[in-house]
Amino acid sequence: AQSVTQLGSHVSVSEGALVLLRCNYSSSVPPYLFWYVQYPNQGLQLLLKYTTGATLVKGINGFEAEFKKSETSFHLTKPSAHMSDAAEYFCAVSDGTGGGADGLTFGKGTHLIIQP
């Protein structure tokens, strides 16, 4: 069974500072990994994903993440935080052990707070 752990339910950074949101996963097969962002009363928006190939993945809004198989991690970073980055962030894994699209397993989420 697959699982996702996001360290820190709340992360607070100053505007302009580095953003680092941590995600570790477990999967019995090579995983597909995702980061989603959710603003209040909205659905989930895809920030970036890792499927195969290059382990450093760049996404929207200046975010990037690196897949590290040896550490079973997929941490999300952004060099300089902006006030508009304040939101809930979810890491998710799909290992498709049933073949095809089998749904996502999500972490509990990290609430990112940006201090002015």
Next chain:
Amino acid sequence: KAGVTQTPRYLIKTRGQQVTLSCSPISGHRSVSWYQQTPGQGLQFLFEYFSETQRNKGNFPGRFSGRQFSNSRSEMNVSTLELGDSALYLCASSASRAGYTFGSGTRLTVV
């Protein structure tokens, strides 16, 4: 390209009633999956449909059911509503496990 459309956006129901939520996927996507989001449990997988067949189901009671039509639109039904069913219900449309696009969700409040 139209996104994933969920209707209605908001819903208030009374305990014991039943409710049906609708999800129209992106054109060409044959897979629709449903998720329940609550403050306590987070995002939990309900079930996934592919070409009108349920392929996977999460750990939810039988009161939660769904179906998919030949045009890939999907509905989920919750019978005998309980207060704990109050949640944001999200559906996701996908063409493969490499990409899931979410709708804006249906906010269900059970009173």
